[in-house]
Structure formats: structure tokens, C-alpha cells
Amino acid sequence: MKSQLPIEAQRFKKIREELRHTQLSFAELLNIGATTADIERGKTKITGKIVMELMAQFNINPLWLYGKSYEKNIDTSRGDVSPKIVTINPTGEESILLVNQKAAAGYPNNIHDMGWYQTLPAFNIPLPEYRNASYRGFQVEGDSMLPNLKPNEWVLGRAVPSILEATDSKIYIVVLRDSVLVKKLQKIPNNPHLVKLVSLNDQYMPIDIKVNDIQELWHVNSKLTFGVDDPSENSLLRQLQQSMDDLKGQISSLK
Known part of the structure; x- marks a missing residue:
């Protein structure tokens, strides 16, 4: 039976697909190696550096990434x-x-x-x-x-x-x-x-x-x-x- 992927891996992939990046281009953008494939398969954990890059570049809410919030994006105007x-x-x-x-x-x-x-x-x-x-x-x-x-x-x-x-x-x-x-x-x-x-x-x-x-x-x-x-x-x-x-x-x- 196939194990359930961690929610952060699922949402990471969702972000990449919504931004219309390939696994190669997204890895290059985040400066995290050759590809994001292992992250999306749940084999490699998302590091703090990746979370910081997702916040800085795309206003991604870390709590949403880990399934702790319904708010996907950080709105800096809301404090x-x-x-x-x-x-x-x-x-x-x-x-x-x-x-x-x-x-x-x-x-x-x-x-x-x-x-x-x-x-x-x-x-x-x-x-x-x-x-x-x-x-x-x-x-x-x-x-x-x-x-x-x-x-x-x-x-x-x-x-x-x-x-x-x-x-x-x-x-x-x-x-x-x-x-x-x-x-x-x-x-x-x-x-x-x-x-x-x-x-x-x-x-x-x-x-x-x-x-x-x-x-x-x-x-x-x-x-x-x-x-x-x-x-x-x-x-x-x-x-x-x-x-x-x-x-x-x-x-x-x-x-």
C-alpha cells in the first residue's frame, strides 16, 4: 500500500505547479540542488532555508505549508x-x-x-x-x-x-x-x-x-x-x- 505523502511535500509540489516551474527550474530558483523530485516524493525534508525562500520570493505562509493554517500567503499589510x-x-x-x-x-x-x-x-x-x-x-x-x-x-x-x-x-x-x-x-x-x-x-x-x-x-x-x-x-x-x-x-x- 502506498504511503501518504507528507502535507508539506504535497503543498510544495502544488506551489511549483501553480508557478509553472519544472522540478529543475524550481530547484534552481530556490538554489537547493539539481531537482525538487525527492522533496515532492517525501524522501527529502523541506529545510528552513527552503521555507525562508518560499516566504521571501512568494509570500508563502509556513503554517499553511505544514497544514497548520488555511491562509496560503502572508499578507504583509495585515501585520x-x-x-x-x-x-x-x-x-x-x-x-x-x-x-x-x-x-x-x-x-x-x-x-x-x-x-x-x-x-x-x-x-x-x-x-x-x-x-x-x-x-x-x-x-x-x-x-x-x-x-x-x-x-x-x-x-x-x-x-x-x-x-x-x-x-x-x-x-x-x-x-x-x-x-x-x-x-x-x-x-x-x-x-x-x-x-x-x-x-x-x-x-x-x-x-x-x-x-x-x-x-x-x-x-x-x-x-x-x-x-x-x-x-x-x-x-x-x-x-x-x-x-x-x-x-x-x-x-x-x-x-
Whole structure:
């Protein structure tokens, strides 16, 4: 019985045929060797370099290529923030990459480099909530999202294809051109070119970001916590916070 071709191989062939290229001419155009035959037969995997070329030359959406989106083309006028590379495990399933704090520092500059992505740890979650979508994990740095997210915790984000699909006041992983931030996102009325990034910790001021400076956007919908606080510790922290609030009130009354 003939095995089913991977969807990315089928769609790669579809792109070539729609552009009316031969396997030879398409390979030359993408600078990937003598022919695209092995890719279309499913014998050779599509590399990050090929995905980048398809995006750059034909605005092909990587999520569509791997069957994760109905949108075939990236519309730059709509504020595309979809993943620039997706990774597939040996069984053909998309992997969830983990980006720790150190890796996050280099993430924006390596966003098109498949070789760099392959150095990151990856895993899969066999739950229905994590199917039919692209997910990525990032480690929280700093205390700007306290009390909801603690330093060094991990958040899992679902890929957002366009800034238009982002929802106000939800938490996102925002990949800028020089940094990766975890913030609440708020759209600015009557200004589609800017968004406001808000911290949960009120010690940090909101910042305005140009939409064009956002490379990728991941909606945070779960987190990984590797320590469970003892209930008595939580109670002690609440009592300490209450005592501090009472002390502030007493000081204010003396002024």
C-alpha cells in the first residue's frame, strides 16, 4: 500500500505547479540542488532555508505549508507575525521547541536559521489542546509579570498568524527585532501601526511598540511550573503583604 505523502511535500509540489516551474527550474530558483523530485516524493525534508525562500520570493505562509493554517500567503499589510520556521519530529509531528532565557537573547537574530533551531530542546504533548496548531515554549525572565508569572517559569504560546487576530488584554510572547518579551498586548484605537505592551507588575510602565517591529507573536495559554508552594508559605506571604500594607497606611496617616 502506498504511503501518504507528507502535507508539506504535497503543498510544495502544488506551489511549483501553480508557478509553472519544472522540478529543475524550481530547484534552481530556490538554489537547493539539481531537482525538487525527492522533496515532492517525501524522501527529502523541506529545510528552513527552503521555507525562508518560499516566504521571501512568494509570500508563502509556513503554517499553511505544514497544514497548520488555511491562509496560503502572508499578507504583509495585515501585520504578519507567524512563525518563520516550524520543526517536525521523525514521526511527522510538529515539535514544541523550548527557548530558555539564554537562547531568547539570540532568538531574534536566528529566527530564519533552521540549524540554530535544531540546537534547542524539543518535545511533544499528546493532548488534544496541542493539536492542529504551532506551539513554542519560552522561559520567563524578570519579575514584570508577577504575580501571574514568576521568574524562570515556562510559558507555552500558540502561534498567531496576524496581528489582526491578537486579542486585547491577553498575554503574549512578543518577538521583537532585538528581544523577546512576555507581556499583555493592547491595541491602540485609531492607530493600527502601534500596540501597547503592558506588564502585570505595576512597577513597570507600559511601552508602545511598532507593529512592524514584531517578528513573531505567540498567545500564552498555559505554563509549566516546577515547584509547588507550601500552603503555609502562601499564608505567610499574604500575612507579610498585609502587614506591609498596614505599615504604609500608618506612615501615610502621619504625613
